[in-house]
Amino acid sequence: MSEHNILIAGGGVGGLTTALSLAARGMHVQVFEQAAAFAEVGAGIQLSPNCTRVLHQLGLREALEAYAYLPEATEIRVWNSGKRLARTILGQRALARYHYPYYHMHRADLMTVLIEAAQDNPLIRLHTGATVEGFIDHDSGVRVSTGEQTVDGTALIGADGIHSTVRKLLAGDDSPRFTGNVAWRLLVPTHALSPDMSVPNATVWWGPGKHFVHYNVRQGEWVNCVCVVEKSGWEVESWTEPGEHAELRADFAGWHPIVRALIEAADPTTCYKWALFDRPPLARWGLGRAALLGDACHPTLPFLAQGAAMAIEDGAVLAACLERADTNSIPAALRRYAELRAPRAARIQSRSRRNARVFHLTGISAWARNLVTPVLAERTLHEVYRYDATAAATGS
Numbered sequence: 001m002s003e004h005n006i007l008i009a010g011g012g013v014g015g016l017t018t019a020l021s022l023a024a025r026g027m028h029v030q031v032f033e034q035a036a037a038f039a040e041v042g043a044g045i046q047l048s049p050n051c052t053r054v055l056h057q058l059g060l061r062e063a064l065e066a067y068a069y070l071p072e073a074t075e076i077r078v079w080n081s082g083k084r085l086a087r088t089i090l091g092q093r094a095l096a097r098y099h100y101p102y103y104h105m106h107r108a109d110l111m112t113v114l115i116e117a118a119q120d121n122p123l124i125r126l127h128t129g130a131t132v133e134g135f136i137d138h139d140s141g142v143r144v145s146t147g148e149q150t151v152d153g154t155a156l157i158g159a160d161g162i163h164s165t166v167r168k169l170l171a172g173d174d175s176p177r178f179t180g181n182v183a184w185r186l187l188v189p190t191h192a193l194s195p196d197m198s199v200p201n202a203t204v205w206w207g208p209g210k211h212f213v214h215y216n217v218r219q220g221e222w223v224n225c226v227c228v229v230e231k232s233g234w235e236v237e238s239w240t241e242p243g244e245h246a247e248l249r250a251d252f253a254g255w256h257p258i259v260r261a262l263i264e265a266a267d268p269t270t271c272y273k274w275a276l277f278d279r280p281p282l283a284r285w286g287l288g289r290a291a292l293l294g295d296a297c298h299p300t301l302p303f304l305a306q307g308a309a310m311a312i313e314d315g316a317v318l319a320a321c322l323e324r325a326d327t328n329s330i331p332a333a334l335r336r337y338a339e340l341r342a343p344r345a346a347r348i349q350s351r352s353r354r355n356a357r358v359f360h361l362t363g364i365s366a367w368a369r370n371l372v373t374p375v376l377a378e379r380t381l382h383e384v385y386r387y388d389a390t391a392a393a394t395g396s
Helices: 013-024 049-057 061-065 091-098 107-119 165-171 245-251 257-264 307-321 325-359 364-386 389-394
Strands: 005-009 028-033 045-046 074-076 084-091 103-106 124-128 135-139 143-145 148-155 155-158 176-187 201-207 210-217 222-230 272-278 288-291
Touching: 005 013, 005 143, 005 210, 013 028, 013 107, 013 124, 013 307, 028 148, 045 049, 045 107, 045 210, 045 307, 045 325, 049 061, 049 084, 049 091, 049 148, 049 307, 049 364, 049 389, 061 107, 074 245, 074 364, 091 103, 091 364, 103 107, 103 210, 107 124, 135 165, 148 165, 155 165, 165 288, 176 245, 201 257, 210 257, 245 257, 257 325, 288 325, 307 325, 307 389, 325 364, 325 389
Parallel strands: 005 028, 005 155, 028 124, 074 201, 155 288
Antiparallel strands: 045 103, 074 084, 135 143, 143 148, 176 222, 176 272, 201 210, 210 222
16 A cells, blocks of 8 residues: 555546546545535536546446447538538447547536545545645645645645646746637537437537537437637636527527537527637646646647546556655656656647637638548547557556
8 A cells, every 4th residue: 555645636527537546556545626516517528548548447437338428430521511521430440449439428427437436435535615725845745725624645736627726826827818719518408309410420510710519428318519619709718607599599600400400409598608718838737746737737728629638648647657656756756747748738739729720710721621631630539549648657
């Protein structure tokens, strides 16, 4: 049994996956979640083979399969004609190529799997209603203050999201940049759609200044939709801000009938929108016995469907680095973790940022993009999906 007692700020997907990864290697973990209960806002999430590899290695395969939807392919289509520009086969091909599946899930279902696994693990202690407000790094460990109590540990991991308190303590308060994009999200019940619209794919429709993504969740019970529009004058960065259904309909007027049918079938009271902000990669992911993880250090725009996957990969690499460290070498292990992860996270951030431009091209630029999309899409996704976090950390 490890002598480590790792303290994690944040009980979202990244924080809980990291806790499970650490406990799997024999380390004691305490997770501090500021909310009164562990939960996840939002709707759908795509889990590609590079992160389901980690989740399966944690023993979560059976639990995930009880909720997951396995798509047959990802497709890119033209916004008005519906012409297919590219198709990447998933399903059994993904299993054969990467040895791990591609899942579509509701975020709440993923959180249920992670929470139950953490609650059942004797090495993990979960705290709710506990916000990490400060910490002291000393020679033999860290002392964390949550306002209500102080807790001693051997390291502090900030997995507390895009508005991370731990990030502010380590790197100061930065100023994020509004990208000029506003995202909508909505869930559509499958029974409200015609049978010919029950397509077992993740489909993205590219159009001038906007795009629309939809895929099935909860084993096909719902269709999750995320659509992004270039617009100004509204810059609220929140997943839970209601949006006007009429505005969403107007944003996609004239688009393909499938897109418009999905919007019409949505419950107008469950349409949400949020402004997309960008933050540059951090030059330093930590200091001493404290380090950052996931959106706290590399928030990723949702144009490559890799935000959660990056946090899950982080947790696996972090756990492998800390397993080989004694109490005195934890700072070196955390530096090694950052060295291993920063280049990949920066590449994914950069590609997601680039996709924000590529998806929304118009005119001759869009025509040229469409010609090269079939080759480039396959090549890009293969490089993302084949990554093995454990092998990257251990050199195997």
